[in-house]
Structures are given as C-alpha cells and as structure tokens.
Amino acid sequence: MATAKHEDVDYRPLMSSSDEGLDEVEPRWSLTLNPSPWRDRAIVAIFVIQTLLNVLLIASGLYLYSRRGPSNPIFPQLTYSPAQNVLSFNVHKFYEGFGENITIYQKEPSDDVDKAWEDLYSFGISEIPRSTAEKLANKTYPLVGSGGNYIVELDVFHQLHCLNTLRMALSPEYYKKKNLTDLERSFLEPPHARHCLDAIRQSLTCNADIATYVWYWDPRDEMVKPTGNVVHTCKDYDRIVQWAKEHHLHSHFDNKLYVEDDLELAVSFSSLSTREGMSVTRLTPLLIFCQRSSRPTSLNFHSFAPLTRLAHTSATAMADVHPVSSSARPVHLPALENKHADVMANGTKKTKDKKAKVHLDSQHPLELQPPPEYIDHRIKLFDQLKAEYVEFVKQQSREEITITLPDGSERKGTSWETTPMEIASGISKSMPERLVIAKVDDVLWDLERPLEKSCRLELLDFEHQEGSYLFTPLMTIRLTAHIGKQVFWHSSAHVLGEACERHYGCHLCMGPPTEDGFFYEMANTARPVVSTDYPVLEKLADVVIKDRQKFERLVVSKEKLLEMFAYNKYKKYFIETKVPDGTSTTVYRCGPMIDLCVGPHIPHTGRIKAFMLTKNSSSFFLGDANNDSLQRLYGISFPDKKQLSEYKAFLAEAAKRDHRKIGREQELYFFNDLAPGNAFWLPHGTRIYNTLLEHMRGEYYKRGYQEVISPNMYNIKVWETSGHWQNYKDDMFVLDVEKEKWALKPMNCPGHCIIFDSRDRSYKELPIRMAEFGIVHRNEASGALSGLTRVRRFMQDDTHVFCMQSQISQEFNALFDFMQHTYGLFGFEFSLVLSTRPDKFLGTIETWDRAEAQLREALDKQYHGKWQLNPGDGAFYGPKIDVTIRDALNRSFQCATIQLDFQLPERFNLRYRSADDNENVEKPRPVMIHRAILGSLERFIAIVTEHFAGKWPFWISPRQVLVIPVAAPFKDYATEIATKLWDRGLFTDVDNSDNTLPKKIRNGEVAQYNFILVVGENELKERAVNVRNRDDAGTKNQGAMIPLDVVADKLVRLKASKGLLNKLD
Template identity: 50%
Template sequence: MLLRLSARSIRRCTSCSFPSSSSSASSLPFRLGPASSFCTVPSMAANHPKDEAYLSAVIPKRIKLFEQIQANQLEKLKSLPHDPIKITSLKEGVKGDVKEGKKWETTPMDIAGQIAKGLANSALIAEVNGELWDMSRPLEGDCKLELFKFDSDKGRDTLWHSSAHILGQALEQEYGCQLCIGPCTTRGEGFYYDAFYGDLGLNDAHFANIEAGAAKAAKEAQPFERIVVTKDQALEMFSDNNFKVELINELSADKTITVYRCGPLVDLCRGPHIPNTSFVKAFKCLRASSAYWRASRERESLQRVYGISYPDQKQLKKYLQFLEEAKKYDHRLLGQKQELFFCHPLSPGSWFFLPLGTRVYNKLMEFIKEQYWKRGYTEVITPNMYNMNLWETSGHAANYKENMFTFDIEKQEFGLKPMNCPGHCLMFQHRVRSYRELPIRMADFGVLHRNEASGALSGLTRVRRFQQDDAHIFCTEDQVTDEVKAVLEFIDYAYKVFGFTYELKLSTRPEKYLGDLETWNKAETNLEVALEAFGKKWVKNEGDGAFYGPKIDITVSDAMNRKFQCATLQLDFQLPDRFKLEYSAEDEAKRQRPVMIHRAVLGSVERMFAILLEHYKGKWPFWLSPRQAIVCPISKKSEEYAKEVQKRIHEAGYYVDADITDRKIDKKVREAQLAQYNYILVVGESEAATGQVSVRIRDSAAHSVKNIDDLLEEFKAKTAEYQ
C-alpha cells in the first residue's frame, strides 16, 4: 500500500495541539484550532530532573504561568459582546430542539442541563459544527451541537485521552519524570503515557502507587482547564522538559499552542477533554514497556505505561474478566499448541509457518484469489528490491527510509520493498495506456519487509516480513465512485464470510495536505457518493485523511468484540503525479492522469491469520481448517479400511489424517477433539463391511453413520459455502 507513516517513523502527536496560525480568535481562551498532524524535530539530550526539585520548583512555576495567562484571557473574554445565539441540538446527526444562549458565555454543559436532567452529569464531550469541543468551553456563535457519552466512540476516546493526563499526573507526582506524549492507543483499548525516568525501570510493582495517584486526582474532581499560548510562553512554561521544548521549537513563530491543566498537571495538548477528573471512576494500569523518543533507536530510552479506565467499576471488572478470557486464546499460544507457526531469534519478526499453518495461510490467499477472478483483478508479480531512486521518486526515501531495509550493491543503494504501490506505478508506466484499458486492477501478494523496532514486534500482528492482499486500481476520475463501491462490496462479502461486523469512517482532508483544494473536494464527494450507494451506515472523520488523499477506514469487530483495522481504501493523486503516469484520452492527442486507489481486504495476511485464530478461538471453520478430518480405526482389523478412507478423502482435496495407533478408541476421539479436527471418522469392522464411516462432529457427542460419497458431498457443500 502507499506510504503509511508508522509509529517508528513519524508518530501522530496526540498530546499536542497546534493551531495553523495566530488570529484574534485563537488568542482567546477556549479556542481550539486545528491540530498539527505530525511532530518531527532534531535530536537532543534530555536531562532527568531530581524528584524533589521537579516537584517543588518546576510544577509550581508552570501552574503560576498557566494561571497568569488564564486570568488575562478570561479578562479579555469578559470584554467581548455576549450577543444572543441559537444552538440546534442534534442526536445521532438528527436535528432536535433549538436552544438560546449567549456568545462567549453559554457552554455545551449549560445546554446539556436544559435538554435533559442528568445529561450534564453524563455527557463527556460535545461536537460543535463538526468540531470536538470541551463541555466547559463557551460557544462562539450560532451552531449545531451534539453531545456524546461514554457509549460512543467520541465519548470513550475522550475519557481515555483525559485518563492519559491523569496517568501523567500520577507519574509526574510519584517519580518526577519528564512526560513525553500520552494518547489513546491505536487499537482503541485504553491509553498510555511515555516518560523519561533516567535509570528507573517501571514494572508491575509500581502500579499500586500509580493507581493511588490516579484515584486521588479523580476524587478531587479536578477540572480540565484550557488556554492558548504563544510559542515564547510555551517555551517558558516547559523550559524544564526538553521533550516538550523539542515539540515547541519545531513550530514557526506565528503558531500558537494549546495547553491544558488538571490539578498539578500542566501539559501540551490539543484536547478536548472531559469536564473534570471525577468522571473517571475506575482506573487500572495494565502493563509497562520500553519505548524510544520519536520511536527512533538513536534517541532517548523511555518507559511507557498502559492503562484503561471507565466511568464505573462494573465496566472495568467486566473488561478485566475479558482480558483474562482473551489470554486463553492468544494467537501465539494457540499457534504453538496447534503447531501452526513459530518465530526464531535468528530472524526476529519473520515467522516460520509450519505445514498446518501454511494450509491456513494458503487458504486465505486462495479465497482472495478466487474473488479476484470474479471481480476483474489481474494478479502481477513485482521485484522485492529496488534501487533507492525509485523510493526517492515515490517519496518513501524522504519519509519512510528508517522503516526500510537498505543495502549497497556495486556502490548503489537498494531497498527491500515495504509496499507494492511504486512497483505497480512502474508497471502501469512501462507502455502507453489508453482510456479503454481503465480501470486496471493490479493485485500483488509480494513479500514486504518493514524495519520495525524490536520492542514493537508482537506475534503475527506486528512483524518485519509479511504479505498483503495488496491491490491498486488505476482509473479515471469518473470511475472512482463505481470502483470504490465495488471495493466496499468486496470487503463486505469477505467479512461476512469470516463472521465480522464492521464500521465505516470517511476520513477527510487533514490540515497539511498535498494537491489542490478542488481535487480534494471532488475526491471526498466521490467517496461520499460511493458510501451512500453502498447503503451501509458511515460517519465522517474530519481531518483524519492521509496527506495524499481521503480514505475510508474500515474497523472490524471480532467474536470478542475487539476492534481491528485490517481493510483499507485510499484515494491517491500524488503517486500518479510523482511518476507522471498518463493515459491517452478519447482525443488521442491528449494525455490525462489516472487516479490511484489503494485497497486491501485482509490487510497483512499474517495479521489476519492471528485475528481469525483468536476470533474462532482456535476452532477453525471446515473450509479454513488445517485439520478437516481424521480417521480413527477401532482396532487393527479396520486399519486397512481406515487408510482407504483417508486416501479417498485426500484425493478429493481435503486435509485428512489417520490415527493408526494401538490406543483405545475413546482416547483417539478425545485427542482428535482437543486437536480441533472438524470431523472425527470412526471405522470398525461393520463400517468396513458396508463402506461407511461413523461421523462425529468436533463439538458434539452425537454421531451418525454415512457412506463416503455422502460425506464428500457434505465436505463440498461446506467448502463452497465457507462454513
């Protein structure tokens, strides 16, 4: 797929808020400007402060500066005209009542109290004209207002983002550490905070103190207060934290910075936040790990603490029970138990798939390849390594090189491919293309390598060597809507087969983007039309598109209601331009640029393998199972017949074994059930005489007698129906 800035290369700085430019409005309190998408700056050496000095001098200094700036901004706010405004309340996007308020005075919290009793005590975040907004932040004019509780994605993510600040406060107070960044996790399960502790190594033994600090903060109901500061003010406020100074110094002089406070914690943050810390009534540290500042091995070594929080203890207890249950089905444990795959220290991040695991891997690819044949895709094979000139053209050399494996050949630099799209551009480019050929749908299962940090490797879900069901569609602008709709239908079909539910989000133009506004608007409109034609519910995710084009994010939920992002669908106008791709229009004298659609259904085959293994809890459906059937003879007298049955099933194209041991039949059947064979076929002298088998299903004590032809028809039907 196209350039995707990983956690190791350029991390989205979710704890920073940097409006695009200074203005009279942005100099006022409570004004949230658009956030800077990424933070990258040169290296520096961090000095770890002594605990007592940090707590007794640094934090009070920050608080004093915060209060001074806040007082000045509140005074300025009072002088503004508080004209009447109309607030239209929304619920799930549907228009509701119209309330009256005053500009620079009325807050979403005020409106919540007017709408329903108790809503002000449960609403965590507001959305004002499509922009997320603190509940205590005054409204600035006529607007549409929607409120969100914890049961919504926006409410949940806000609680967890705010909980990261509570975690940061506890860490800073307990250890005098230098805080770095603290966002929600990318999988949407809690939050973390990175910090520099010097020589201290955090572990589970520290969690009780951290949780006690978080509980203290929640009990105090500390409000989340917000100010906007200049670059100079921010540098003064965070002069004792070199990590924060690094983030600030990368900004141009006309940028402003958003700062939040809760209790003793003053932190750079783009927000928004929950009203106060008391909304976090259940808090738990989950684990600690090491990390690198800026995700670079060359930078400072940090400690990362992961946490989870809820608005009540009951939900936390339920989540912790879920974690215990999920541990039983960790794909790494199941993979070892079922002899599917393993990893060796001589090749970290690159997994060995054993014969049984290879069966599943191949079945997944065959499933996609069968759909390719039906849906008009053409499979291609492209090289694994390219001269770095290719990656300079594509932009990966400038933005992604540290994630690539590079090496020299005859004094020229080459790199293993981390994605297929530049190679597909070369394939499109190698001869003159006509509009009559479009759309061209190139599919590629080529091996990809990404130089992930060793600390980031995690089973099959974060690897260095992998394959994707990667495809790129080259089409005209007029074909975009139909092609996108077709991809969505492909994804819907595949996820129904796997038993997934999913959500759709349209991620629109970010603050920093390439290309012209007109092209972006047209692209977003095309995606909206395609989504409407597709007919499934979707939401707009403002400003979260890739810098090269808008995208549709597809989040799947498995049997344990965990969320994953596997499929992807992105529009790209930049690579066709970088590679100067052209096709001849109807007027052959004219040349036009194609639009490029990046799409994957499975995503990484390795990652999908892991997700499915846990989704099915190790009980593979028949069509995907590496152990579809086993023949168990009752005694030696029926062993030859068992081998005949095995041979016939094998020749029909199914995975079948035979247990030719001298153990009792009850033990054979029990072990076959534990090994997750879908069908256990018991044969004795009577079955041998009649040409039948006694059929037991994996999870059932019942059994039936069938002849081989009928059994094979059943296998055929289950395979065809993906059961």
C-alpha cells in the same frame, strides 16, 4: 557433573563385625557382683524401665518421622514446597572450573551456550491445584480458565535465571548485537542485575553449604592451593526437573489480567520480618514441631539460590513469580500505613480515606516529601497567567448568541459566559453527569469552556462514536472509533501523570489515549518501574479522582511555555519543534499537575469511577533507539465500575483467543530471535495461508483481475519518484548495492506504475485491474512487534486499478461486492467511512469534487445510510474509504482501505490514448485505485484465529478430518480412508497410535479437527464410518454410521461451499 559412587569414598562403618584396625586391649579392671535378691529385683526393675523408655522414645521418633514428610533429617524442609515429595539426596563431586576442567556453562557466549543455560530452567513455570497452593508459605496468583489452578515457580529456576543474567552481563558487547526484546534487554540493565546479585547472595547465606573446601600441595607451583573438586551431598536435581516438567504450565498465561482471589493460606507467620542478612536467624522448637506435624507452615521471606549441574541444589522453597518489565497487575499485598498519605504534592491535605492502605517498600514513600521543585514553579507561573486570562475574559463584550443543537432546536446564551454544560443542564438534569465532551462547529470543546459566538453544538458521552482528531504535542491522533472514550482516556492519562510525578518525581514525556486505554511515558532516573508499584500509583490516582480536580485550560505563549517547562527537556523539544515562534498553544492543569496539551478534557477527575494500571514497558523518546530510554505505564479507566468488571471478563476471553497462544498450541507458526518480526509458517499454518491465497486467486479470475509479480527490491530512484523516500525512508530496509542505495519495497504501488508504463496504453484496455500477492518489508521498531499483527515481513493481497474518471463509480461498486463477499465468508460485520479533501491536496478542486461525488454515489447505492463521512481526512493525493471489521468479541480492526490516487499517475507520468487520439492534445492520465481486502495476510490470519478461537471453518481448517481405528485390526481400513479423503483434497490424518480410544478422540478434539471418523468391525463390514462433529455435542459419544463414499462426497461439498457451519448436509 562427576558423580562419586559410595564405594569411591573412604569411610568405615561405625558398627562392624570386622576387628581390623582395632587395638587388642586387655581389660584394666573387672567388676564382680555377688548374688543378692534385692539387687536382682533392682536390676530387673531398671531394665524394664529402660526398655519402656526406649520403646516410648522409638515410638515418638517414628511418629514424628511419619509426620515430617520426606525431607532428609540433615536438610529439614521447614517451609512447604509442592515438590518436597520428590526430594532425595545423592553424592556429587564438583568441577574445579579451571583449565580444561570446564563445562559448557563457562564458555564464551554463543548460541549453543545460551541454549544450554536456557535448557536448565525454561520449563520452570508450573501450575498447581488450589489445595496445594493453600499450603504455600506465600500467596500466589490464580490461572484464569484453568479450573482453579495457580501459578508458581520453584525458586531454583529463578536463581538459575539470575545466574544466567549475570553471565550475560559479563559480555555486554556480544548481547548488544543480539536481537533481544525490550524485556530481555531490561534484564541486563544494572537494576535487574543488582537484583539478581542480591538474590543469589540471600540464597547462599540462606542455604549455607557446609561441604568442606580442601587444600592440596601443587608440585608445579610448589605451594598449597584450595581445590573445588570436592564431594557434596546434594538434592537430586534431576528429580526436581522431572517434577517441574510434569507440572509445566504449557498453556498461555495472560499476565495482563487482574483477578480477585480468595485464596487463604493454612498457616501464616506474618510476624517474621525480613532482615538485611537473613530473614530468619533462629527457628524455635515449636516452629520445627509445627513443620513436622501434618499442618503446613508459612514463612514470610524470599530466598534465592544459584543452582546448576555444576553445583549442589539449595532451597526448594517456592519462590514468588518473578516480575518482568512488561508485567501485569500484582496480587493484593499486605497493607501498610504510610505517614505521607495525608499530604498532597502541593502541600494541601488529602481527602480522608479509610482504605488508604497500600503495600509500600519502606524506601519508597507514597509521595515524595518535599515534592519536586518544578511543581511549585509551574503552579506559580500558571496562577500568574491564569489571572491575566481572567482579566482578558472580563474585558470581552457580552452578546446574545444562538446555540443550534443537532435536532435543529435552538438555545439562547451569552458569549464568554454560557458553557456547553449549562446548555446540557437546561435539556436534562441527568445529562451533565453522562457527558464527556462537547463539539462546537465540529471542533472538540471542553464542557466548562465558555462559548464565544453563535454556533452548532453537539454533546458527547463516553460511548459516542465517530471519526475525529485528538492533537498531542508529538502527533495528531485520528479518533476513528469512540471519540468519547478517547477523550476520557486522555484525561485519565493526566491522572496517571500526576500520580507518577508525585511518587517518582519523574519528568513526563507524553501520555496519549490508545485504542484500548492510555499510557504515559516518563524519564525516571531514580529507579525502574515495577509491577509492585501499581497499587501505590493507583492509590495516588484514587486520591486525585476523589479530589474532583478540575481540568483548567489556559492559552500560553511559546516564550512562557519554555519558561514553565524549562526543567523538562522532552516538553521543551515539543515546544521548540511543534509551536511556531510568536504563537501560543494550551496547557491543562488538574491539581498540581500542569501539562503541555491541546486537549480537550472531561470537566473534572471525579468523572473517573474505575481506574486500573495494566502493564509497563520500556520505550525510546520519539520511538528512536538512539534517543533516551523511557519507561511507559499503561492503564484503563471507565465512568462506571461495572464496565471495569466487564473489561476484565473481556480480557479473560481475549486471552483464551490470543492468536499467539493458539498458534503455538495448534503448531501453525512461530517466531525466532534470529529473524524478529518474520513469521515461520509451519505445515498446518501454511495450509491456512495457502487456502486464503487460493480463494483470492479464484476470485481474481472471476472478477477480471490480472495477476502480476513485481521485484522485491528497487533502486531508491523509484522511491524518490514515488515520494516514499522523502516521507517513509526511516521505515524502509535500505541496502548498498554496487555503490548505490537500494531498498526493499514497503508497498507494491510503484512497481505496478512501472508495469503500466512499460508500454503504450489505450482507453480500450481500461480498467486494468492489476493484482499481486506481494511480499513487502517495513522496518518496524522492535518494541512494536507483536505476533502476526505487527511484523516486518508480510504479504498483501494488493490490487491497483487503473481506470478513467468516468469508471470510478463502477469500479467502487465492484470492489464493494468483492469485499462484502470475502468478509461474509468469515461472518465479519464491517463499517465504512468516507474521508474527503484535506486542506493540503494535489490536483484541482473540480477533480476532487467529481471523484468524491462518485464515491458518495457508490456508497449510497450499496450502503445507503450505513456509512459515515469524515470531512477533511482524505490523503493529500485523493479521497479514501476506510473499512473496519468487527470480530466475535466486538473489537474493531481496520483491514481494507480503498483509495483514489491522483498523485502517483502524475509522479510516474502515466498516460493512455483517449478515444479521439489527437496528437495535439495531451494524453489523459488514468486514475489509480489502491485496495487490499485482506490487507496483510499475516494480520488477517491473526484476526480470524481470534475471531473463531481456533475453531476453524471447514474450508480453511488445517485439520479437517481425523480417522481413528478402535483397535489394531482396523488400522489398515483407517489408513485406506485417510488416503481416499486426502486424494479428494481434504486434510486428513489417521491416529494409528497405541493410545486408548477415548485418548485418541480427546486428542482429536483438542487439536480442533472438524470431524472425527471412528472405524471398527461394523464400519469395516459396511464400508462405512462413524462420524463425530466437532460442533455437535450430540455426536460426541457416538455419531451416525454413514457409508464412506457418502461421507466423502458430503465433506467435499462442505469444503466447496465455504460455509461457516460445520455440518454435513
């Protein structure tokens, strides 16, 4: 920016002692007053009165000036901004922006240009104390765990974001090639670009720049032209930037967490309305006087202004935090009545609700009126088919049946009449309200669905846990955790689907449960989903819930399904591809919502007592970026409101432990768009990574493993042999090398098969325990990437055991011991599930039965009564044991899977010489056992990070010891100590900075050093250290003074013990 100094500007003082340029003019007349006593008295009186008036005027002016704040009188700051105290003004000359007179911000897109723009506003998110937030013109959101601070952003930084968005939109081809996230990609889509365009329009008209554009004579073109190289009076942007950086929100802000807040604004101007052109066209003197008093004011409008270093600054009024596509719940907004709130989509009256007030955009009513035509079409066809089904049920013969309960007791019932709910009512009057679903002969069953024959019956509540399946049109979801929760959340997804249809008129795609809630994705061409839609959708969901809409199940033929969902190409795809010709499947109805779904579901929507939307994002149909772009809404629900409150508290704690947040704060690792899904490990993160490898390598040595290294890339012939090419190629990175296709390995097992087959093998060599810290690559969708938990490049502690069938049991016992030892180091509890032969399998039943018996024996020996059976869920090539660990927040993570494999030894034709070594007898094949205890090192480190909340056990800590001298004379001694401890294998740092002692100690505590050693005069004399323990509050003020050699020995022993306690013996 070119800055014009004041002396460069041609101006002349209004009051000057110089007479230069003033005409010498003789007076044309003169007035002579004759002396008169009364005239003298009058003149004196007038002079006194005028003096008093002037004094009063000056005093009033000084009073108003002292009360108005630091704003320049030419540019009054009419709404409070936390940054207004830094405002000052200076003179700048703008760039023309043509020819050679351009800046980096105008250049063609490049990494340097992108960075220059981001550097203008990347620090824009700020935190302010509550006392400041109360003065704002608009209510803002609290920061959880910040001691009562709130999140804001000066509007100028949002305006710069908008300007940058429009700049990027000018070069769509360039940014298509960039590895943008889904969120960044959504910024460039027309809805967001149009938002930015109008935001800048509002700002320009709100902060109208009255500097004068001037014209000049261009001798080259021989014409008069306007020029932008003119002088402006500007707010000092550098001071605004300095304020933003001083208040920058450095910590992680969990935008998925909703928190009730009682913040009250000091002054409200709620009567001010938003107009198309400007929000406020005239400010009354009263409003101006209020601003110039000490009381803060509030204006209810949203202004935006594009500001760069090329232009003058505009409004510094505080802007709302800009909502993003994957955003969290918004704050509660002012309530407005909706005239459609009393009519449902199917035309029936809604339940009266005194709280039926939500914030709505006037252009988007609560419900579409009239509702989409497809709703009535579906209902008519459903009613017709339901009537036929009712007649079918009436024709079924009624017989007495026996229902056997889990405790062996029996109940009598009638086929096609008795329901699981009736059985529950006979057991206990309170039981039905607690139930979610039933299980009939191991098949999930609706509670209100009549039983058809004698059966075994289980009644499951929300907390019921076991392995099972949930079938959806697109996928079969294995419910390995809480089956009751999964069914409950699946039903809640239908409630969300109904709300979306009624509000957006969208075409639904699919809505399954997830590990922590549910989602529904849809094609909504009318407008994008934004976080301010959440209260509207939750209001509709609340209406659905209060209506206690029943879930009605109906079996429908493929032909009728295609007719019912003819309007929806996504449902038609599922019907055409997943339902064989001539067969049927089921649909479920609740209210006007009818969905293609196998179920099962809760009895009615009234079972849902707490419902909350958590975030939204974009997705692609079938997860393929070449298909339609969809919008996905996520939610959570519970049968008790208290559980929702507990869930919010859990989210707050989980946010503090987020490994991405801790990774940034402790400088462990980071990610870059130039390598999405690939972690960059920083020195301290690499220490953790290598410590884990060294531990596992040491265990391999003790336990008889042989470490190998296999190639990273293979010709696809290997993957065709293994079967991965047929079933997994879409998830592999494929390359063309010398006119042949190659692929980066997604797993290590084919390479280990090749190593086993590299020479003749004897039974005397078995078992061969082959281990590798193998780097694998998997082509995960960009939208699925998430920190270290879902990456494209990762390392596995992969092991494959080649053994005889008679050795399976002993090898599993050894694996269990290895696993228990490793998880015990981190304090993890774990559970095991044995999955047995599926319907489609490789090999003989006898081989499977023998292998399963050996696994059962091994499990009973090690974990009698502590493992679960999951029949029919084994892989087609062998039974498996899934190992799930639980962290400090009681979350479950599947880390290890131990699998028996009969397939790969056959595919690679692996054999070994048996004891008899008869040439006329075919050599036997080895059994292959796959196992990885840590699984992915990246994912395991993420789990451990959150488990310990960044407070690492000493043996794996990247910052073990910090030595602090109390003053400069003791720096040499501190350095000597650090060197000595480092030489003994301890990660030790020394703080020889000029910070105060309390500051040094505080920095060490924040960085999570396990021990801080403070040294001063006494310690130097005694060759000792003062020890402060991170986890022992008693040592925080002053620890014990211990001889240096003793401390060093204790620290070395503590590291070698690999204990959880941070304590010197």
